[in-house]
Amino acid sequence: MDLIRFEKFFYRYKGNEEYALNNINLRIEKDNNFVLLCGETGPGKTTLIRCMNGLIPQFYSGFYKGKVFINEVNTVETSIANLSTEVGIVFQNPENQLIAMNVEHEIAFGLENLGVPRKKIAQKIEESASLTEIEHLLDKAPFELSGGEQQRVAIASILVLEPKLLILDEPTALLDPQMARKIINLLKEIQLERKITILISEHRLDLLLPFADQMILMQNGKVIEHNTLEKTINGDNFQKLNLNKPVIYSIFMKLREENLFEGQIPSSIPDAINSLKNR
Amino acid sequence: MIKDVMYTYPNGTLALKDINLNLYGGEFIGIMGKNGAGKTTLIRTLNGLIRPTHGDIYINDKNISSTTIATLSKKVGIIFQNASHQLFANTVEDEIKFSLKSFNLNKEESQIRTNEILHQFNLEKYRERSPLNLSGGESKKLAIASIICRDPDILIFDEPTLGQDAKEIESFLRLIEKERENGKTIIIITHNIEFAFEFIPRTILMAEGKIIADGPTQKVLNCEELIDKTSLILPQSRQFSLALHSKGFQNADTLFSKADVTKYLMQFLKNSSERAQKR
């Protein structure tokens, strides 16, 4: 059973003539992978993400064709609230996601909405907070937190609903590089410990490639590739796409051009060194 | 051109401390540091939005403490991170005309200048469109255009490469080069280490309201201690070269840029294939 399945799905926003999503047939399986979603700037990635928990088509008014299934349930036939325990989305700006007066209440919020008993809420708060390492922040107000801490709280408040897929829309955009790295490390830990699939939409490829298992490439509202990391970065689609290619990639592509290197393009520095040593 | 003499000043709390800085015409400077280190505060002092509580700032040898923001903004143009904080007019054309208002041009002159700018930024096709209807990239261009049309001598950008793909960054670079040719001084606040390392000649690092480093980028961004204090990470090319060195690649630690590493590896691979052939 697929976690998410798009069947010939098209979508355009109300008032727009162009389709934001063109014939999407994407399938995301329950294989606990770390998936990286990349594409040129444009509404495609954000739109795709919002289809994955029912926001499209239920919250956004627009015109669609085709179907989207989450755990075999059509997203039009169930409420977004019901889907929140299957797929969780952490949006780009934590400022607009933190709505409570303190961190503890923030994490409890989703569970409150679902009518979970109070004792269970307390237990789940503890688990989430310890996984995201924010136990010491539980009674702080959102504006007292740094950007990285806010992002952790946002992640904890979604994790607490125990979704099988955690999606993050440009989570590191507003963070400085060290904090960005810490958050990505945290996400990797979460993927491994909770055994869930993580999907991140990002521009900062050099930070993320070392962690990804799979990649999805989008262009003009279409998914042009969905493959393992190695296959994707060695493919033509990746090369031609207008992305911020990581430095390692550029270096090895140049070496390949000069016919000095023939192997797979490495995705991280340790990989690169291994490739060079094992010639 | 600008001479910041020592100053401290509180904003409720001490935001900038002991800032002493000399900036010269035609320079291209990057300011980097942790979120909250005082970067945006510093640039706000340059156009009068914030007045230092101690010390003086001189632009072209004139003390600006008594110059109004309106006058200063003609010499110092700041392009903030969020374009939607600026756009409000009925049409894109009106947006530019609004920026030109304080120059007291007559209708003809204003129209000519507006046409020039729209042409320079490739925004002519949006002339009659509402600025609120533009895509993210286009509205950022419009925000930049609405400052450059005033022809300030100093251009300051706050996080210009955020969320931009490779092509957009390229065209931004071209814009900067053109302005520098015209003698403008460019200052950029950024977290984008790769961009800074490759393109910006001089970098200033800030932490806790102080300037902790000021010098050639290659040197400044190479010091591990400084990098740590400012929550940055080493540029990829440098990380790679240090890793190569630690794995036995001779002299790899003298390499800095992407180009350096590429040349080194090309040589290495040529040598090793020659050696292999000899056997």
Add this chain to the structure above:
Amino acid sequence: MSLEFLNAFKFMRKDSFLHNLDPRAKLFLAIVYTVSALLFNQIVPLFFIFLSLIPLVIIGKIFRQWVKSIRGLSFLVIFILFLNTLFISLSFAIAMILRIFIMVSAFSIFFLTVDPNNLALSLISMKLPYEFAFSFSLAFRFVPTIAKEAQNIMDAQQSRGYEMQEKGIINQIKNLFPLLIPLIICSIKRAFNVAEALESRAFGSKKERTYYYTIKYSLKDWIFTIYLILFLTTFIVIKIQFNLMPEFFSWSLPV
């Protein structure tokens, strides 16, 4: 004056008798004091009521903020003093000023010591629908965010030559557009973002909602409420039997 004045109503977390009271008790306090103030036109009883606020303010550890709110009224005070003295009498003017002080203080105490979260909870306990109470506390939560955004917008516009001060009423109104339009647009965008985030966390789910934090009336709250009821009753009685009160109750300035 205006922005400083608003600060005197901002909630600050502290550990004091007042802060630890149930928000409904504090709402009752505000109402009781307002009603008491409206009962009288004479200086002396109003002065007693005003004095009775001071111990409350002290045990609430909010003295400084309360003083600020009183100070913020100074402009209004001069205005009232002037008009009332002109048309009625100085005594009446002073009585009116005391009345304003009492009412503003009562509500100031409320806002300074009630956590907006608890405010929403107290509204819900009074049978208001959850969505309504929640939007209330959401508004509170975003006030500082929107204030910061407004500042950023002012900075951005000033950086392109926008001048804050313009001459003439019409120009002043036109001059607000470059500030208001971006603010409204940004707020709308923010509203969408917040709504998405809420939906994604099952807001509006048909299930019966659990409330993790609850507010309960404790012994302290009952004692305080009873005190307030007695307080109000005392003053109602004084009002009704005013002619039986000692001479000095009706004291007023010869003006």
